[in-house]
Amino acid sequence: MSVLIFIDHSDGHLKKASFEVASFGATLAKQMNTKANALVLGNVFDDLTQLGNYGINKIYQIQSDNFNHVDVKMFTSLIVQVVKQVDASVVLFSHSQTGKALAPGVAVKLNAGLVTGVCDLPKTNEGFIVKKTVFSGKAFAWVSVTSPIKVLTLNPNSFSVQIINENASVEPITVPIPNASVQVAATNKVTGEVPLSEADIVVSGGRGLKGPENWGIIEDLAHALHAATACSRPVADAHWRPHHEHVGQTGVQIAPNLYIAIGISGAIQHLAGVNRSKTIVVINKDPEAPFFKAADYGIVGDAFEVVPKLTAAIKEMQSK
Amino acid sequence: MKILVCISKTPDTTAKIAFKNNNTQFEDAGVQWIINPYDEWYALVKAIELKEKDPSIVLHLITVGGADCDAIIRKALALGGDEAFRVDVESDDSYVIASQIAAFANKGNYDLIFTGKETIDYNGSAIGGMIAALLDLPYLSLSTQFEWNGTEAKVTREIEGGEEVDLVRLPAVISCQKGMAEQRIPNMRGIMAARTKPLKVITPIAVNALTHIVTYELPPAKAGVKLVPADDVAGLVKLLHEEAKVI
Ligand SMILES: Cc1cc2nc3c(=O)[nH]c(=O)nc-3n(C[C@H](O)[C@H](O)[C@H](O)COP(=O)(O)OP(=O)(O)OC[C@H]3O[C@@H](n4cnc5c(N)ncnc54)[C@H](O)[C@@H]3O)c2cc1C
Numbered sequence: 001m002s003v004l005i006f007i008d009h010s011d012g013h014l015k016k017a018s019f020e021v022a023s024f025g026a027t028l029a030k031q032m033n034t035k036a037n038a039l040v041l042g043n044v045f046d047d048l049t050q051l052g053n054y055g056i057n058k059i060y061q062i063q064s065d066n067f068n069h070v071d072v073k074m075f076t077s078l079i080v081q082v083v084k085q086v087d088a089s090v091v092l093f094s095h096s097q098t099g100k101a102l103a104p105g106v107a108v109k110l111n112a113g114l115v116t117g118v119c120d121l122p123k124t125n126e127g128f129i130v131k132k133t134v135f136s137g138k139a140f141a142w143v144s145v146t147s148p149i150k151v152l153t154l155n156p157n158s159f160s161v162q163i164i165n166e167n168a169s170v171e172p173i174t175v176p177i178p179n180a181s182v183q184v185a186a187t188n189k190v191t192g193e194v195p196l197s198e199a200d201i202v203v204s205g206g207r208g209l210k211g212p213e214n215w216g217i218i219e220d221l222a223h224a225l226h227a228a229t230a231c232s233r234p235v236a237d238a239h240w241r242p243h244h245e246h247v248g249q250t251g252v253q254i255a256p257n258l259y260i261a262i263g264i265s266g267a268i269q270h271l272a273g274v275n276r277s278k279t280i281v282v283i284n285k286d287p288e289a290p291f292f293k294a295a296d297y298g299i300v301g302d303a304f305e306v307v308p309k310l311t312a313a314i315k316e317m318q319s320k
Numbered sequence: 321m322k323i324l325v326c327i328s329k330t331p332d333t334t335a336k337i338a339f340k341n342n343n344t345q346f347e348d349a350g351v352q353w354i355i356n357p358y359d360e361w362y363a364l365v366k367a368i369e370l371k372e373k374d375p376s377i378v379l380h381l382i383t384v385g386g387a388d389c390d391a392i393i394r395k396a397l398a399l400g401g402d403e404a405f406r407v408d409v410e411s412d413d414s415y416v417i418a419s420q421i422a423a424f425a426n427k428g429n430y431d432l433i434f435t436g437k438e439t440i441d442y443n444g445s446a447i448g449g450m451i452a453a454l455l456d457l458p459y460l461s462l463s464t465q466f467e468w469n470g471t472e473a474k475v476t477r478e479i480e481g482g483e484e485v486d487l488v489r490l491p492a493v494i495s496c497q498k499g500m501a502e503q504r505i506p507n508m509r510g511i512m513a514a515r516t517k518p519l520k521v522i523t524p525i526a527v528n529a530l531t532h533i534v535t536y537e538l539p540p541a542k543a544g545v546k547l548v549p550a551d552d553v554a555g556l557v558k559l560l561h562e563e564a565k566v567i
């Protein structure tokens with residue numbers, strides 16, 4: 001019995017979400033009086049033993065140039081074999097693109113109950129009951145998992161990492177490697193941008209900005225705050241901004257520390273994707289905009305005047 | 321070619337989210353139901369587009385649920401599709417639902433199974449990946465484009481930090497999201513035709529749930545907004561820095 005954490009990496013580098021899930025897994029393992037081990041597939045440039053800082057005990061690694069792309073069928077088979085070999089009873093993923101692709105199949109092959117979008121530590125004193133977000137963040141559900149093995153995916157930005165300091169060691173592990181199920185023809189990675197789901201701060205623009213040519217003020221503010229940029233659905237539908245920036249019930253769901261909504265009315269479908277943000281700031285010229293009801297701080301004013309001043313004030317604060 | 325599209329019923333996006341019976345059940349009184357947007361706008365419309373190009377394609381829709389799903393599946397048939405199937409069982413466990421669909425699909429020799437990337441109620445993102453594993457098929461998650469040349473499918477999908485273009489031989493399971501297709505409004509002819517399209521009720525297979533929902537919880541209410549005058553952005557910066565401690 002142990003906790004096994006799938007550690008995702010992007011182009012050989014560990015990601016913030018991977019440290020979160022490592023720390024979550026280690027905390028859960030402690031609560032269950034067992035050890036937390038990690039599984040890394042592929043070659044990684046970063047020092048893997050740093051996972052020890054987050055409470056990881058052993059890091060099982062299978063190195064291969066064939067793992068540069070996440071082939072769902074191949075990875076599922078590898079993970080399942082490792083789970084069986086190390087006798088893990090809880091398998092954790094981040095609720096990221098990779099986790100969403102892999103966790104369901106891994107759960108099926110292990111006859112394990114699956115809970116995705118987990119947002120808090122499970123209750124393990126009686127049974128195994130996990131909190132997850134439902135209705136796109138409008139509510140939570142506590143889900144009881146009754147199978148011997150449990151598979152969970154953890155929402156990014158929902159667990160604050162804790163430094164635990166274990167001496168982690170990397171151990172190679174051998175399992176038969178199946179063939180790839182798809183052939184990768186191309187990959188396009190967006191480089192240099194903070195991924196939306198992992199960003200601590202998100203600056204978001206809506207139809208109130210009138211057109212794509214006006215996004216400079218959003219980008220300047222985001223830049224000053226090292227923030228990711230997002231937008232409302234009509235903005236993405238009109239191709240003012242790329243689709244992957246669309247947040248809300250039918251877009252990306254996020255929970256940053258700070259969400260700044262500019263020229264967005266705050267429709268219920270938009271709020272659903274962002275209302276788990278810890279602090280919400282709304283800038284809107286209409287005092288009746290519904291978003292103010294969901295906000296912590298607000299400015300009633302014209303975005304074209306307020307936002308550049310805000311950017312300047314932030315830069316001034318940072319220079320002090 | 322045979323395509324199976326998985327359809328789920330979800331509360332309308334404007335539905336008030338509340339719970340009853342000691343927070344153990346969703347309060348459905350007065351709730352309008354819709355086809356899960358990802359299933360409708362992307363999975364179903366994409367399958368319809370493929371059939372429009374090649375009318376020999378057989379397009380089946382499937383849902384898992386009680387008789388209250390029939391109105392939703394008829395709405396889906398009004399957009400397109402030859403025939404619909406409803407596996408007559410209700411469950412909140414994704415494994416049970418995926419097992420029903422996989423058991424049905426296994427007998428039907430489908431070349432393609434389309435799902436939405438997730439439902440907007442339980443946000444599971446699980447059904448597509450589970451069906452693929454149950455049937456031992458390739459799984460293309462979070463797909464944004466799909467092309468078929470007669471022998472091979474070319475699928476663009478969202479991955480960590482970007483996108484990937486995959487070539488895959490069918491059969492395969494594809495989960496669909498924005499980019500795949502554009503929302504359509506059903507026309508009168510479609511609505512009339514849907515009334516007479518076959519909707520068959522399927523007896524479920526026996527399968528044990530591995531999870532169940534114990535209770536629901538609503539997030540705590542916000543304390544209320546602090547408004548800062550538009551000419552005092554420095555005041556806002558100070559609050560964010562000193563009070564909220566987020567910058
Ligand atoms: C099934 C369904 C799913 C949906 N899913 C989503 C979703 O996932 N995400 C999403 O965002 N939407 C979604 N929507 C759409 C949603 O209902 C709203 O239409 C949308 O969020 C509105 O976008 P907006 O706030 O940018 O635009 P608007 O509602 O047009 O609001 C623009 C705002 O800008 C303000 N404004 C105008 N000029 C200025 C200025 N100079 N300075 C400051 N403020 C200004 C206005 O006062 C107004 O409040 C969905 C709708 C449906 C039916």
